[in-house]
Amino acid sequence: MVGPDRPRSLSTKTLDLLAAFTERRPVLTLSELGRAADLSLTTTHRIVSDLVVWGALEREGSGSYHLGLRLWEVASLAPRGVPLREAALPVMEDLYESTHENIQLAVREGLDVVYVERLAGRDAVRVLTRVGGRFALHATGVGLVLLAHAPYDVQVEVLAGELRRWTEFTVTDPARLRIVLDEVRRSGVATSDRQVTTDAVSVAAPVRGADDTVVAALSVVMHVDSPLTPMAVRPAVRAAARSISRTLGSASARAGARPPDGSS
Amino acid sequence: MVGPDRPRSLSTKTLDLLAAFTERRPVLTLSELGRAADLSLTTTHRIVSDLVVWGALEREGSGSYHLGLRLWEVASLAPRGVPLREAALPVMEDLYESTHENIQLAVREGLDVVYVERLAGRDAVRVLTRVGGRFALHATGVGLVLLAHAPYDVQVEVLAGELRRWTEFTVTDPARLRIVLDEVRRSGVATSDRQVTTDAVSVAAPVRGADDTVVAALSVVMHVDSPLTPMAVRPAVRAAARSISRTLGSASARAGARPPDGSS
Numbered sequence: 433m434v435g436p437d438r439p440r441s442l443s444t445k446t447l448d449l450l451a452a453f454t455e456r457r458p459v460l461t462l463s464e465l466g467r468a469a470d471l472s473l474t475t476t477h478r479i480v481s482d483l484v485v486w487g488a489l490e491r492e493g494s495g496s497y498h499l500g501l502r503l504w505e506v507a508s509l510a511p512r513g514v515p516l517r518e519a520a521l522p523v524m525e526d527l528y529e530s531t532h533e534n535i536q537l538a539v540r541e542g543l544d545v546v547y548v549e550r551l552a553g554r555d556a557v558r559v560l561t562r563v564g565g566r567f568a569l570h571a572t573g574v575g576l577v578l579l580a581h582a583p584y585d586v587q588v589e590v591l592a593g594e595l596r597r598w599t600e601f602t603v604t605d606p607a608r609l610r611i612v613l614d615e616v617r618r619s620g621v622a623t624s625d626r627q628v629t630t631d632a633v634s635v636a637a638p639v640r641g642a643d644d645t646v647v648a649a650l651s652v653v654m655h656v657d658s659p660l661t662p663m664a665v666r667p668a669v670r671a672a673a674r675s676i677s678r679t680l681g682s683a684s685a686r687a688g689a690r691p692p693d694g695s696s
Numbered sequence: 697m698v699g700p701d702r703p704r705s706l707s708t709k710t711l712d713l714l715a716a717f718t719e720r721r722p723v724l725t726l727s728e729l730g731r732a733a734d735l736s737l738t739t740t741h742r743i744v745s746d747l748v749v750w751g752a753l754e755r756e757g758s759g760s761y762h763l764g765l766r767l768w769e770v771a772s773l774a775p776r777g778v779p780l781r782e783a784a785l786p787v788m789e790d791l792y793e794s795t796h797e798n799i800q801l802a803v804r805e806g807l808d809v810v811y812v813e814r815l816a817g818r819d820a821v822r823v824l825t826r827v828g829g830r831f832a833l834h835a836t837g838v839g840l841v842l843l844a845h846a847p848y849d850v851q852v853e854v855l856a857g858e859l860r861r862w863t864e865f866t867v868t869d870p871a872r873l874r875i876v877l878d879e880v881r882r883s884g885v886a887t888s889d890r891q892v893t894t895d896a897v898s899v900a901a902p903v904r905g906a907d908d909t910v911v912a913a914l915s916v917v918m919h920v921d922s923p924l925t926p927m928a929v930r931p932a933v934r935a936a937a938r939s940i941s942r943t944l945g946s947a948s949a950r951a952g953a954r955p956p957d958g959s960s
Contacts, residue, residue: 441706441742441743441746442705442706442707442710443706443707443709443710443742443743443746443747443750444746444749444750445707446706446707446710446711447710447746447747447750447752450770450771451766451770453770453773454773455773458773458775458779459775478705478707479705479707482705482707482708482711483707483711485708486707486708486711486712488711498774498775499770499771499773499774499775499777500774501774501776501777501803501805501810502715502805503767503770503771503774504771504772504774504776504777504778504812504828505805505810505828505830506714506715506717506763506767506771507714507763507767507768507770507771507772508768508771508827508828509717509718509719509722509763509828510762510763510764510765510767510768511722511723511762511763512765512768513763513765513768514768514827514828515722517827518827521815521816522816525792525815525816528789529793539765541765541766541769546765546769548768551785551789552785552786552789563772563778563781563782564768564769564772564773564778566769
């Protein structure tokens with residue numbers, strides 16, 4: 433944020449205007465858009481007019497703007513969004529039916545977890561996440577799986593950074609977290625026991641792509657008092673993640689072999 | 697398509713590059729991108745570089761590009777995409793569990809249906825649609841609901857246009873289609889009986905927003921030989937659509953009154 437004059441290409445300014453919308457502020461006026469994207473009102477007005485004609489923004493009756501369906505349609509082709517989800521959904525349905533708990537699918541983007549799908553019954557335990565939302569890597573089940581299989585430099589950066597504590601059970605000691613990640617790789621599952629909220633436990637397993645690298649993580653998040661125990665859920669989560677991996681063309685999931693990185 | 701010189705703003709060129717990706721071609725090289733967006737290689741290269749830095753495109757090992765997760769994250773805030781889906785999902789889950797058939801949620805964009813959510817079991821009947829995909833208004837259950845409640849000029853345009861025939865059961869006579877739409881408004885449900893594929897029947901009902909206009913349609917698509925008959929499914933689909941409407945703040949769904957347009 434160095435004022436309206438900082439040099440950015442018009443393409444980047446266009447994208448920054450789209451990124452001005454947040455979950456808390458899904459509807460913005462022209463001047464709010466300009467402020468959020470750090471652009472003059474003239475530039476904002478010019479770009480927003482183009483965005484509305486194209487369908488990336490839609491104008492409301494009030495004169496404010498929200499993100500348009502056409503942008504969502506185009507973005508739904510992002511391979512780590514909807515296509516991953518389409519491969520995973522039938523398996524997630526089965527897992528939901530056999531557990532009636534929250535079923536989540538997530539990918540890693542930089543140092544964050546991004547949730548690409550969630551199924552949740554009406555009575556499932558409350559979770560802090562939403563589809564399209566981000567969360568830290570070091571606390572949730574899917575986050576621990578994605579961190580355990582992230583490139584070395586990502587792990588170093590996370591372990592050296594601030595490890596936020598959500599509950600008394602959140603692992604925030606880097607040395608202890610390193611042991612947890614070793615165990616995740618060894619066992620093929622991650623368990624986050626009340627590490628995000630004191631009433632939820634999650635069990636997660638890695639999903640592998642065509643080149644056998646971990647491309648996503650699948651989890652069941654259940655109430656801490658659920659009759660289902662983490663131990664009881666582990667085989668189902670592992671089998672489901674493996675089934676998605678097979679759909680994505682993972683050779684190790686197909687052959688029943690161990691993946692090339694030696695993990696389970 | 698009037699050649700690389702046709703006047704477009706750089707914002708529009710940026711969006712056109714994003715829209716170059718399709719379901720059949722989710723990965724494109726730089727020159728394919730330029731061709732699809734009708735841009736010179738120099739311009740394409742300049743914009744694509746910005747898009748990659750921002751995260752709207754991701755570069756593959758091969759040097760080709762696919763749509764990026766960050767674009768999907770931003771677009772997931774489009775109110776007619778994920779937020780509608782989040783309101784609908786618990787209800788769709790319940791409907792899926794009680795039917796084990798395809799459950800679809802769709803909105804109207806211009807003269808098309810756009811599917812924003814689908815739940816489908818492994819054994820559910822094959823459908824021609826995908827999430828983020830488009831379809832004609834005049835043949836599917838959700839399309840008939842959305843068309844019946846579309847503004848008058850949209851109905852006139854669809855009825856005057858080409859009404860494609862998918863099967864011998866597709867209604868392609870404008871006069872007959874007008875009667876079907878009357879019946880959809882009167883009864884509060886639409887039934888598409890083998891009008892898209894000869895093995896599928898769908899039953900759809902309108903979802904209303906805070907201002908009580910129809911913002912989406914919900915359907916069950918089942919096999920023509922399913923033990924569930926369309927008649928048997930109607931109450932469940934109507935109740936589910938009404939429940940989503942209530943979540944969205946529809947006054948008529950809350951009060952149990954008839955909506956302002958006099959339909960069911």
